[in-house]
Amino acid sequence: MQNEGGIQHDAQACDIGFIGLGVMGSNLTMNLVDHGYRVACFDLDQLKVESILDKDASERAADSAPRVVGCSSYTELLSKLKAPHLIIISVPAGNPVDHVCHHLIDAGIHADDIVVDTGNSLWTDSVAREAEYKGKFIFFSTAVSGGEVGARFGPSLMPSGNPYAWTRIEPVLKAIAAKAHPETGKPLESFIPGQPITEGEPCATYIGPIGAGHYVKMVHNGIEYADMQLICETYHIMRDALAMTPADIAAVFRTWNKGKLNSYLIEISAEVLEQLDPETNQPLVDVILDRAGQKGTGLWTAVSALEVGSPAQTITSAVFARSISSLKEERVAASEVLSGPDAVDYTEDEKQAIIVKLEHALYCSKICAYAQGFQLMAMAAKEHGWNLEFGEIAKIWRAGCIIRAVFLQSISKAYENNEELPNLLMDPFFAEQITQYQSHWRQSIAQATLAGVPCPSMMSALSYYDSYRTAVLPANLLQGQRDYFGAHTYQRVDKPAAKKYHLEWSDPGRPQTSIKR
Numbered sequence: 382m383q384n385e386g387g388i389q390h391d392a393q394a395c396d397i398g399f400i401g402l403g404v405m406g407s408n409l410t411m412n413l414v415d416h417g418y419r420v421a422c423f424d425l426d427q428l429k430v431e432s433i434l435d436k437d438a439s440e441r442a443a444d445s446a447p448r449v450v451g452c453s454s455y456t457e458l459l460s461k462l463k464a465p466h467l468i469i470i471s472v473p474a475g476n477p478v479d480h481v482c483h484h485l486i487d488a489g490i491h492a493d494d495i496v497v498d499t500g501n502s503l504w505t506d507s508v509a510r511e512a513e514y515k516g517k518f519i520f521f522s523t524a525v526s527g528g529e530v531g532a533r534f535g536p537s538l539m540p541s542g543n544p545y546a547w548t549r550i551e552p553v554l555k556a557i558a559a560k561a562h563p564e565t566g567k568p569l570e571s572f573i574p575g576q577p578i579t580e581g582e583p584c585a586t587y588i589g590p591i592g593a594g595h596y597v598k599m600v601h602n603g604i605e606y607a608d609m610q611l612i613c614e615t616y617h618i619m620r621d622a623l624a625m626t627p628a629d630i631a632a633v634f635r636t637w638n639k640g641k642l643n644s645y646l647i648e649i650s651a652e653v654l655e656q657l658d659p660e661t662n663q664p665l666v667d668v669i670l671d672r673a674g675q676k677g678t679g680l681w682t683a684v685s686a687l688e689v690g691s692p693a694q695t696i697t698s699a700v701f702a703r704s705i706s707s708l709k710e711e712r713v714a715a716s717e718v719l720s721g722p723d724a725v726d727y728t729e730d731e732k733q734a735i736i737v738k739l740e741h742a743l744y745c746s747k748i749c750a751y752a753q754g755f756q757l758m759a760m761a762a763k764e765h766g767w768n769l770e771f772g773e774i775a776k777i778w779r780a781g782c783i784i785r786a787v788f789l790q791s792i793s794k795a796y797e798n799n800e801e802l803p804n805l806l807m808d809p810f811f812a813e814q815i816t817q818y819q820s821h822w823r824q825s826i827a828q829a830t831l832a833g834v835p836c837p838s839m840m841s842a843l844s845y846y847d848s849y850r851t852a853v854l855p856a857n858l859l860q861g862q863r864d865y866f867g868a869h870t871y872q873r874v875d876k877p878a879a880k881k882y883h884l885e886w887s888d889p890g891r892p893q894t895s896i897k898r
């Protein structure tokens with residue numbers, strides 16, 4: 382037995398307790414052990430505990446000691462840990478997180494123990510939890526992105542909460558995080574158990590007070606929704622307007638993946654399109670039902686954008702695209718009643734020209750989706766008093782996470798060059814890129830519209846761009862309408878903005894009054 386700070390514990394005690402051994406939890410646990418941590422594990426389902434013990438046995442050297450210790454209760458888990466305890470949880474967002482926290486309190490967790498929530502929790506829940514569990518233990522959060530492979534070999538991590546807790550957790554999270562090449566921004570990857578990447582810049586940085594990290598992860602997911610939807614729209618245009626096969630479209634994505642669109646999402650899209658159905662030997666994508674699921678983070682982003690008044694229409698339209706996809710039966714019925722334009726027969730040369738334009742359309746739309754995400758974070762940070770470092774946020778998204786892409790290096794440079802950048806579109810590099818490619822972007826959307834193929838997110842991205850660069854929007858008429866029916870007042874272009882006016886619309890003379898408040 383050792384004695385540290387008056388606490389007795391076993392030399393073989395575990396460094397970390399892990400609760401929730403599902404898709405993410407089991408892989409995060411194996412990632413931790415690859416980095417030399419001894420982990421005590423618990424899940425409500427004991428089969429999952431046994432399975433992780435088997436996994437450890439199969440991956441560790443035959444003559445080495447187990448790196449994972451299985452537990453059958455919260456009390457047993459606490460008893461296996463070095464003090465002060467560090468416990469990581471990966472359970473479904475919502476009630477299960479509080480269920481775990483309450484059981485840890487019942488099991489005798491201490492005030493200086495740390496519980497780190499890694500699930501996709503709603504950021505306001507994390508804020509409430511820190512307050513609720515104060516004095517019982519330190520509630521900390523680190524949002525995780527990267528899916529199961531990321532969890533296993535290096536995810537992107539967005540930690541936030543008590544700064545003292547961060548000093549204790551930082552070495553653990555930076556060890557298990559994905560690593561990016563500092564100059565190129567490209568992910569440094571190894572998918573071999575027991576041989577983790579140790580060089581490069583870790584994709585984990587302290588985001589701020591509790592809630593900030595989960596907010597940033599929520600926006601990451603909102604961007605993820607938009608990015609995925611934009612790729613799906615280009616696939617749709619190629620499939621229905623250009624009559625291309627999944628294999629042809631995959632080949633186009635493979636080519637794009639070598640250029641400015643290089644990203645994990647383009648890569649996996651090509652792979653999905655190439656996959657044949659094991660049952661029918663047809664392209665798998667053709668037998669997957671076109672009804673998209675969603676767990677809530679895209680919706681939360683859209684709701685937050687509406688609440689803080691940040692224009693994030695490409696993200697929001699991606700959420701709506703999932704909603705309309707779920708109306709499968711109605712769409713099938715409507716397809717037999719509602720008409721669209723006649724199909725156009727393109728020559729091979731015309732098709733190739735359209736494909737070139739589509740690449741640029743996707744790129745410009747993607748820039749706008751990211752611009753909206755960063756703008757939303759900036760507006761939320763102002764509202765909640767967070768000091769978000771956007772260059773650092775872009776850096777931790779370069780590897781490990783679902784939206785990892787070479788162009789995040791350019792985003793991080795944009796914010797390094799100008800910390801006060803009001804919008805990504807105003808960065809000289811991105812402004813120039815859109816200037817160069819916008820004609821192809823506009824032509825692609827026009828072509829899709831003429832062919833009757835919906836591209837709501839691409840259209841909304843272009844509208845965002847055009848709205849953002851328009852000095853005088855038609856909101857002047859809108860203000861007039863509001864004042865007409867509801868005396869909601871208006872400001873004048875020729876008077877100080879603080880002054881408000883109302884026109885007496887029902888008075889035949891229509892006098893204007895200056896509103897004194």
Ligand SMILES: NC(=O)C1=CN([C@@H]2O[C@H](COP(=O)(O)OP(=O)(O)OC[C@H]3O[C@@H](n4cnc5c(N)ncnc54)[C@H](OP(=O)(O)O)[C@@H]3O)[C@@H](O)[C@H]2O)C=CC1
Nearest residue numbers: 401402403404405424425426471472473474477500501528
């Ligand atoms: N899958 C992904 O790609 C990503 C998921 N996330 C988030 O990570 C979290 C975990 O996701 P994922 O691994 O996919 O989910 P899973 O459903 O695969 O795993 C959750 C695990 O937690 C267990 N569990 C639930 N409640 C408790 C409890 N009170 N005590 C102990 N164990 C419990 C579940 O057991 P049982 O099944 O018996 O209920 C299950 O084994 C979620 O918040 C998710 O949103 C984040 C990033 C990516």
Ligand SMILES: O=C(CO)[C@H](O)[C@H](O)COP(=O)(O)O
Nearest residue numbers: 526527528675676677678783
């Ligand atoms: O967080 C993630 C990756 O970053 C998850 O994959 C996310 O839960 C997927 O969301 P949805 O099921 O709503 O598509």
